[in-house]
Amino acid sequence: MKKSFFLSLTVAIALMTAMPTFAKKANKLTSKEQKEGWTLLFNGESFDGWRQCNSKVMATNWTIEDDAMKVLLGEGKQPGQGSGGDILYEVKKYTDFELSIDWKASDMANSGIFYYVREVPGKPIYYAAPEIQVLDNENASDNKIDSHLAGSLYDMLPADPKTVHPAGKWNTCVIKAKDGQVTITMNGTEVVSYSHWTKEWDNLVQNSKFKDFDGFTEGISKGGYIGLQDHGYPVWFRNIKIREL
Structure with a gap:
């Protein structure tokens, strides 16, 4: 009897401990997150606040x-x-922030998360904005270069591929930018760290494909939009939230 009671109690405690994980709804802030200043950029029901880059409407x-x-494929x-469907959150530009976003790639998928997006008529979203790579590391065609793998500062600094879940599984990427210092976290592990507007940053640019991009040689903005890339593969995004620092 006593043994059965303690067994039942142990099971009950285990279930109670696990409940918050399963009970938490997508695209909802907890009371703790609200107190910490987090804001949702996607409500799970509409594209309110989002539009196509260099357009007044949402990409189709x-x-x-x-x-x-x-x-989707265009x-x-x-x-x-891609069919020019790169999008951005137009409500506000951000300078010092912490952005958390869940993403899931389809087989062979490629996409990206941008910050400090500066819209320039006739130029793509990546013209003057850093990109954190979203990729199916196993099967994507762009998986031959370390700094092109998921979680990397694209074409500049590589992330550890062991921190990334495979296609079809959700990942959580956190981008934290404060006073020019940036850290990237994938699924709870810091994978990349760097500093903007420094000699270090200039060297990264010069050793990347962006050395010939006017937007990078002129200097990236010290604030801008959050953006997501259309690279011609199905990719999902949810739990997009941000807080200013």
Whole structure:
């Protein structure tokens, strides 16, 4: 009898401990997060606040599926061919912030998370904005270069691929920028750290594909929009939240 009681109590405690994980709803802030100043950038039901880069409307090749925003292949496009559907959160520009975003890649998928986006007519979203890579590390065609793997500062600094879950599984990326110092965390592990507007940053640019991008040689902005990339593969995003620092 006593043994059965303690067994039942142990099971009950285990279930109670696990409940918050399963009970937490997507695209909802906890009371603790609200007190810490977090704001949702996606409510799980609409694209309010979002629009296509260099456009006044939302890109047509995005949909909402399973509480996530999902980028689709553009009409008539083949996998890997984006259709100009890069999007940004237009409500506010951010300078010092902590951004958390869940993402899930389809097989062979490629995408990216941008910050400090500076819109320039006729130029793509990545013209003058740092990119944190989103990728199916195993099967994507762009998996041959270390700094092109998921979680990396694209074409500049590589992230540890062991921190990334495979295609079809959710990942959580956190970008923290404060006074020019940036850290990138993948699934709870810090994978990249660097400093903007320093000699270190200039060297990273000069040793990357961005050395010939006017937006980078002029200097990236000290504030800008948050953006997501359409690279011609299905990718899901949810739990997009930010707090200013």
